[in-house]
Amino acid sequence: MKKLLYIGNKLNSHGFNKTSIETLGSFLAEEGYIVEYTSDKKNQVVRLFDMMITTFFRAKKVDYILIDTYSTSSFWYAFLCSQIASFFKTKYIPLLRGGDLPNRLNKNPYLCKLIFKHSYANVAPSNYLLEKFKERGFKNVIFIPNSIELKDYQFKKRTVIQPKILWVRSFAKIYNPKMAVEVLKLLKEKYPIASLTMVGPDKDGSLLETKEFAKSLNLEVNFTGKLSKNEWTDLAAEYDIFINTTHFDNTPISVIEAMALGLPVVTTNVGGIPYMLTNGQNALLVGDNATVAMVQAVEILLTETPLAQNLIDNAKILIESMDWQQVKYQWHNLLA
Structure with missing residues (x-):
């Protein structure tokens, strides 16, 4: 079965609401995928370094890297980890979570191109982001909705x-x-x-x-x-x-x-x-x-x-x- 590294804010144990890494990650694990996670570190800086180090050492040992991608400060872990994955030629998939990502495309077009142009696929959970990314010339965008049991x-x-x-x-x-x-x-x-x-x-x-x-x-x-x-x-x-x-x-x-x-x-x-x-x-x-x-x-x-x-x-x-x-x-x- 495929091995996945899932990168996101896994902070439910620290009193925060569950995010995709803890819901979609669990769903995929139940389907038989082998899922590794990073990171559950509460401090944002420590979490960033944990994500980068884990990606560096695990990139060649997994089939895909899934990256929850937001539009504000968490955008930077997505950028850095995607570049590590790209360096190792590991297929990575940004999961477009940030509702304000279209503004990030406008604010940092070069960095966004480095992330989204070279990904295996970009998964948009809404037709809104699907449309906005395609308008900006990103063709490898697919729609898969957020889901619940x-x-x-x-x-x-x-x-x-x-x-x-x-x-x-x-x-x-x-x-x-x-x-x-x-x-x-x-x-x-x-x-x-x-x-x-x-x-x-x-x-x-x-x-x-x-x-x-x-x-x-x-x-x-x-x-x-x-x-x-x-x-x-x-x-x-x-x-x-x-x-x-x-x-x-x-x-x-x-x-x-x-x-x-x-x-x-x-x-x-x-x-x-x-x-x-x-x-x-x-x-x-x-x-x-x-x-x-x-x-x-x-x-x-x-x-x-x-x-x-x-x-x-x-x-x-x-x-x-x-x-x-x-x-x-x-x-x-x-x-x-």
Whole structure:
């Protein structure tokens, strides 16, 4: 069976949410691939050196190197490790995770060419990044969607929608968590029973900022901190609407999981989201940081039951196409 080296931020043991390296990596291992990982070092600099050293010593001993590729600071480990793989003539595959990668293509065109032109393939989990990379002349880009094991999610049919709001993400400025609190504030003016639970670990100090913001508005928000997938998916049964407030995104797993649980989704239409979801068909989409519009979209779900049910049903159909049992064949073909 093929041997893989998977490079990414494997930080779940340090209190961070699971990323692709811990989900896709596990899926591939279950399919029989021999998967090695780097890195689980918490310190970013130490993690970078661990990734580079591991790549240097393991490149000639694996068949493929998978590299989670983001658009901000983590872009640099992708660049450096890809060049080590290239030096050893090992096939490497950047997995395009960063919703803001098109801006990175503009900012560092030469470095991006070194990574993406010489890769075995570039895997785009969204049609958004597929399109943007092809526009820039990268022909070796293929679409393989983010996936989940659908059998692990209990779909709940919601016949009555209440203003019980759930938000699940790491607390970071790019995910705009304070917008969720603003949504609750406006909702409570008309729906005093409205509630908000926010699930996720802190990433850059935004958790404390969001808590203080809620307190300044005299709002009671339930902050759970980091929960396991089983914990938050069980919790989701108590809620009726999922909101996603991010400034940048690609194909967020938390949104996919929410739809698999039967939660109607209201999200900002940034990055790859409008390439994955269709406004009025399987979700409601609003502008970036458009708090009032998001409140109005939530009200639509509360007052227009047939529309809400239609969104839920169509989202379920979409999610079925992202089930690992469907997606795995695309990975088998790529790694054959």
